Amino acid sequence: MINVVNLEKHFGGENVLNGINTEINKGDVVCVIGPSGSGKSTFLRCLNMLEKPTGGKIIFEGDDLTDKHIDLNAHRQKMGMVFQQFNLFPHMTILDNLTTAPVMLKKRTKQQAQEKALELLARVGLADRAKDYPSQLSGGQQQRVAIVRALCMEPDVMLFDEPTSALDPEMVGEVLDVMKELANEGMTMVVVTHEMGFAREVANRILFLADGVIAEEGTPDAIFNHPQSERLQSFLAKVL
Amino acid sequence: MQAIIDFFQKFVDIFITRGMYQMVLDGLKNTAIITLGALAIGVVIGTLIAVIKYFAEDSKALRPLALLCDIYTTVVRGIPMVVLLMIFYFIILVHAEGIVVGIVAFGINSGAYMAELIRSGINAVNVGQMEAGRSLGLSKMQTMRKIILPQAVRYILPAIGNELIALVKETSVAGYVAVVDVTRALFLIRNNTFQSVVTLTLLAAIYLVIVIILTRLLKLLERRLSTNDKRRKS
Secondary structure: OEEEEEEEEEEOOEEEEEEEEEEEOOOOEEEEEOOOOOOHHHHHHHHOOOOOOOEEEEEEOOEEOOOOOOOHHHHHOOEEEEOOOOOOOOOOOHHHHHHHHHHHOOOOOHHHHHHHHHHHHHHOOOHHHOOOOHHHOOHHHHHHHHHHHHHOOOOOEEEEEOOOOOOOHHHHHHHHHHHHHHHHOOOEEEEEOOOHHHHHHHOOEEEEEEOOEEEEEEOHHHHHHOOOOHHHHHHHHHHO | OHHHHHHHHHHHHHHHHOOOHHHHHHHHHHHHHHHHHHHHHHHHHHHHHHHHHHHHOOOHHHHHHHHHHHHHHHHHHHOOHHHHHHHHHHHHOOOOOHHHHHHHHHHHHHHHHHHHHHHHHHHHOOHHHHHHHHHOOOOHHHHHHHHHHHHHHHHHHHHHHHHHHHHHHHHHHHHHHOOOOHHHHHHHHHHHHOOHHHHHHHHHHHHHHHHHHHHHHHHHHHHHHHHHHHOOOO
């Protein structure tokens, strides 16, 4: 579904990504772990071109997103994204947060969009908050709404950029539960996370990024129980 | 005491008995038309410039246009309003009526200030908002219109209010281009009656009341917008 070919990203003189090659297949739940500054978030943000790669290719469903002439907006509709800081639209009700994009992009009529939004809201346990504004919700609730907002576009893949890092500890669980459920339903997901428990339990593949390259990758069992490289061993020693 | 009674007698005599209140009302109407017209033009020009400059930050094609906008704001802000008004009346819009010249000239002047205001509002909106919009597949323009600008307006509403108040008072120079606004109307009445105290006091009071009313309205609007998105659980 997503083919990452020799992806590079430089900020000024700093090399953040130094040639990343990997493939995300349909139904994959890929967790990206690694020390801070290793380029995890930059890697994820390159996948939907929020960050413009300085080299390499992102092939999404057969189209090269780094091609200047490609219709990025059309492709982004199929790649949902969830941010560390939620980034809900504070001037809109929850329902409007969920329906604005589908209606504007003519995916659905207003009424269809609202029905879909309410149905998804109910599934994350927030049906009664549709008329509220984001600031009236807790962090965990906001992040669940943010996940639903992405889902309302019926994406083929969901990108999560440290979705629980800005949350109070007691709210992490409710967001991870929603993500688990999503994974169980077969959604293709790429998750940058510090939640090793989640990665171990939900991912079918783990990428360990260090110094802008994939230093090691494999199944959760291979990564957590049989780490090969010294980098990964010392990283795991610190976080587990 | 006698002075106050005198004042009111003259006031009644001039404005009611001699019917000059009609001139004041007509003047007020013109002041309102110029102010509202200029405000509309100013907001449109200001938004346009602010958005162009925002987009020009990462589009080389828009750089020349952004430069043009810079020249416009620099030139307009560097010329006194009266001079700008006269230039429009006697050089640029020679065949237009004074009131049209007034709307255009004040609008173009206001646009230059609005542009900077609106730009600061856009910059005050968290960058994550643009990213969230783009990640959903909205174009930059769609995100700007639906997500960024509505939030920017909330940030700069008080400043726009100040701009509006300044604008109302600035229109008092419209008399230079043969528009009888409320200032011009009372100047004319003063020339007719030689009653400086009564006419000028009334004129000052009229502006004061307008400004007070506008301030109140803006406060109300501000409160309504902020309760809309900042209601918190108690």
